[in-house]
Amino acid sequence: VDQLALDLHLDLTSARGVRTGIEDSLREAIRAGQLSRGTLLPSTRALAQDLGVSRGTVVAAYTQLAAEGWIGTRAGFGAVVVADPSPPRHKTSSASAASTRHDLRAGFPAPSSFPRVEWLGCLRRALLSAPAQVLNNMDPEGLPQLRFELARYLGRARGLRVTPDNIVVTNGFTHSLHLLARVLDHPRIAIEEPSNFMHRAILREAGHELVLLPVDTEGAVTDQLGDVGAAVVTPNCQFPLGVTLSARRRSRLIDWARETDAIIVENDFDGEFRYDSHPLTPLQALQPESVVYAGTTSKSLTPGLRLGWLALPDHLVELVRRVRTHTDLSNGVFDQLAFTEFLRTGSYDRHIRKQRLRYRQRRDAILSILPEGLEVSSGNAGLNLVLYLPDREAEGRALAAAAARGLAVEGLSRYYEGEARAGLIVGYGAPAEHTFASALEALADTLRST
Numbered sequence: 001v002d003q004l005a006l007d008l009h010l011d012l013t014s015a016r017g018v019r020t021g022i023e024d025s026l027r028e029a030i031r032a033g034q035l036s037r038g039t040l041l042p043s044t045r046a047l048a049q050d051l052g053v054s055r056g057t058v059v060a061a062y063t064q065l066a067a068e069g070w071i072g073t074r075a076g077f078g079a080v081v082v083a084d085p086s087p088p089r090h091k092t093s094s095a096s097a098a099s100t101r102h103d104l105r106a107g108f109p110a111p112s113s114f115p116r117v118e119w120l121g122c123l124r125r126a127l128l129s130a131p132a133q134v135l136n137n138m139d140p141e142g143l144p145q146l147r148f149e150l151a152r153y154l155g156r157a158r159g160l161r162v163t164p165d166n167i168v169v170t171n172g173f174t175h176s177l178h179l180l181a182r183v184l185d186h187p188r189i190a191i192e193e194p195s196n197f198m199h200r201a202i203l204r205e206a207g208h209e210l211v212l213l214p215v216d217t218e219g220a221v222t223d224q225l226g227d228v229g230a231a232v233v234t235p236n237c238q239f240p241l242g243v244t245l246s247a248r249r250r251s252r253l254i255d256w257a258r259e260t261d262a263i264i265v266e267n268d269f270d271g272e273f274r275y276d277s278h279p280l281t282p283l284q285a286l287q288p289e290s291v292v293y294a295g296t297t298s299k300s301l302t303p304g305l306r307l308g309w310l311a312l313p314d315h316l317v318e319l320v321r322r323v324r325t326h327t328d329l330s331n332g333v334f335d336q337l338a339f340t341e342f343l344r345t346g347s348y349d350r351h352i353r354k355q356r357l358r359y360r361q362r363r364d365a366i367l368s369i370l371p372e373g374l375e376v377s378s379g380n381a382g383l384n385l386v387l388y389l390p391d392r393e394a395e396g397r398a399l400a401a402a403a404a405r406g407l408a409v410e411g412l413s414r415y416y417e418g419e420a421r422a423g424l425i426v427g428y429g430a431p432a433e434h435t436f437a438s439a440l441e442a443l444a445d446t447l448r449s450t
């Protein structure tokens, strides 16, 4: 406790005296959240020494603050903050989260499914056996051993044509897109409509003009590309509609990229989860020189890990490396080490296989409770289904009915910028195993009532 730093700029010039100055400063720091509940304060002796005041003065200030309920003191344990700051002016969404009992939002794997024990084992083994200099590694493209394992995995499990030299490890797709937005120099970029609104914002904030590609039953409509330098697409599982880009459209897209010297960004964020059919050849494997392939662990493991990768055409590797260096230098070494081991030992494959079986059962369970006549997306891949509704009013009613049952689902229309289709996006990754049945019941009840 004697060594605790307290840099509070205590106001000792208060006209009301030094003791009151200490009290006021600490009270204000707790109110403002600088000192949060549970923070240990320096011992009275240490603080008195630091401030050049008598110990008795600090004891008196602590005693007063304890009497007012700001701090707690116990002999031998020092003082600790026990009050919360005044409520922030901007409320977070915690209030709505509190009333959510069932979580069927799109795109979240169940936190309880994260293989904690295995991950820790991988981290422990990798960290204990890594040469000391690895801990200083800040290669912007990622650890060499991780790029080696990723290239092997992507070739074996996803059918890519890639070498470790073409891989850049990132903090997930969001980060990958941010890097690409700075590297792609053509002012116009195509992206699907509907799509993740954050991705559109990232591209626009980097100065690009967007061309929105409609999506039909064959995926993105490729004959509306126009004069763009790149197209960002989700061919394996369109987000949020779940459609797979047809073989015909794939080859058209590749031809377009070859003829116009354009880049295709293949966002394969949840391509591991395919249920009833074999995956089509990735665009990257059809034409590695024109395609940037982007992957992430956000759906396969957990979004909190913040770990993804890019497989880049040769001519983009150095450009992405440079932008990455000037953004955040590199990924942390510890997660990279753990993930390398997780891949090397086949744990990643096993985890995905387990999750795929679980998700397929969940998807089937949802399909089995849908009312007759409801139009539903293909559901062949990914972590969500779309239940189409006739219009926005129907969507609003369904969302209200869901909220009344404590069921969190998303409306489809918010993913469009132009004319929107209406519906519910029902994710089935998020619930823990023991809560899925009740979430399903809440969904069935919601659909019955709308």
Ligand SMILES: Cc1ncc(COP(=O)(O)O)c(C=O)c1O
Binding pocket: 107, 171, 172, 173, 174, 175, 196, 234, 239, 267, 269, 295, 296, 297, 298, 303, 308
């Ligand atoms: C279409 C799409 N791609 C990728 C991601 C994953 O992004 P990240 O890897 O940054 O977590 C998401 C997240 O929800 C998404 O909606």
